[in-house]
Amino acid sequence: MEESFPFKYSLLEYLFTLVGLLLFLLDIVLDIWTVVSFYQDEAYVYMGVMIFLLVGSSVLLQVFSWLWYSDSLETKLDTKVEEFANGHLLIKPLHFFQLGVYLRYAGVIEISTTRFHQKANSFIEGVAVYLNHDLQMLRLFEAFSESAPQLILMMCRTLQRGELELITGLKILSSAAAIAFTVAMYHRCMRSFLEEKRKMSWISTGIYFLWNLLLIIPRVTALALFCSVLPCYIIAHFLSLWMLLVLGVWSQKTDHMESPGWEWLYRATVGLIWYFSWFNVSTGSMKLKTILYYGVMGLDTMMLLGFWCWKVFEYTGCWRSLNPYIAIPTLLVLYIAGILLKIIYYKWFHPNCDEKKIAKPIEQQKIRQSAAFYGDMVTDSLVSSSGAVAATLAQPVTGVLKRGRNMAANFY
Known part of the structure; x- marks a missing residue:
């Protein structure tokens, strides 16, 4: 990693990784508890949908994790735990048994611990940043393939039973906050790629978290309200809008995966x-894309709320739980407040920079190969300086290095 753009992996990010692992384990326990609760209440349809979401999201994460590991299996991996798993042919079985994400957590924690026990080294820190990027991206996929649909399912169940209590409302709010927190952590991960903006203030993080929360709450609430009165139509709504959105992603000419075929899986996600x-x-310019996106999603959200308001009078349980004349204006105010707060963030807090200023890594394999010719002292120099030899070894990167830099360029 060049010294002009050294990577930094702070103790706080390390602690967030540990907390993320604990929350990941806690989420599994809560998911099992929810499935058991649905079974005890004889809500077998909800139980089936819940199991489908859990299995589908887990398989999606394992597929992405395995594909990203496959990019580097022919070369030496970055951590001992991953090398051990690869040497004993365990990476594929671990992913088959839905344990690939835990292997990634172990790898990130190992190299992060190594970074704090050894002398500061920009290469080790860079590896930690890139491995953490893949992990945070998987958590982002999980948030919207599992957590968000589960939140809608929980809200729909609550509305149909007509039992909107304070404790239930707090649970719903905390679930929405957990999704927004995951997005904010991905946002902090992206900041590692910029030198002058790396020390990101908590005010910036707080604003980023808040505008995501204010936009996520109206969206999932509108979907839950629609599903509570027209449950048979939510699948048709999802498929029709989702296919339109996938075409929108395709029009952006994404290049995130190594294989063009698997790129469609990324676009679908x-x-x-x-x-x-x-x-x-x-x-490129994000203004037109975001205006178009929020215009379409705003109209769609209004349509969902309109259908709910039309049908809610036939469902006395939902009517007792939530008054449309209060709920709809409140959700619209939250949506508008979220958009305004996002404008404030991008105007005063978001770092805008040239793509050329994003940190460029030197592939680890190139550095290892250079050791045989230049010796260990020169190799250390390659890692920590921007000398002529380091520039010579800089090559177009693939795998985690390509993904990290591409997503950073998109983010900024």
Whole structure:
């Protein structure tokens, strides 16, 4: 990694990774508890949908994790735990048994711990940043393929039972906050690619989290309200809008995966994220894209709320739980407030820079190969300086290096 753009992996980010692992494990326990609760209440349809969401999201994450590992299996991996798993042919079985994400957590924690026990090294920090990027991206996929649909399912169940209590409302709010927090953590991960903006203030993070929360709440609430009165039509709504969104991602000419065939899986996943929230996947001016996106999603949200208001009078349970004349204006105010707060963030807090200023890594394999010719002292120099030899070894990168830099370029 060149010294002109050294990577930094702070202790706080390391702690967030540990907390993320604990929350990931806690989420599994809560998911099992929810499935058991649906079974005890004899809500077998909800239980079936819940299991489908859990299995579908887990398989999606394992597929992406395995594809990203496959990019580097022929070369030496970055951590001992990954090398051990690869040497004993365990990476594929671990992903088959839905344990690939835990392997990634172990790798990030290992190299992060190594970074804090050894002398500061920009290469080790860079590896930690890139591995953490893949992990945060998988968590982002999980948030919108599992957590957001689960939140809609929970809200729909609550509305149909007509039991909107304070504790239930707090649970719903905390679930929405967890999704927005995941998005904010991905946002902090992207900041590692810029030198002058790396020390990001908590005010910036707080604003980023808040505008995402204010936009996610009206969206998932509108979907839950629509589903509570017209449950048979929510699948048709999702498929029709999702296919339109996937075509929108395709029009951006994304190049995230190594294989053109698997690129469509990535586009389909981004389309799923767009169904709930905005996620930039291409470089260039973002103003027109965001205006178009929020215009379409705003009209769609209004349509969902309109159908709910039309049908809600036939469902006395939903009527007792939520008054349309209060709920709809409140959701619209939250949506508009979220957009205004996003404008404030991008005007005063978001770093805008040239793509050329995003940190460029030197491939680890190139550095290892150089050791045989230049010796260890020169190799260390390659890692920590921007000398002529380092410039010579800089090559077009693939795998995690390509993904990280492309997403950083899109983000900024």
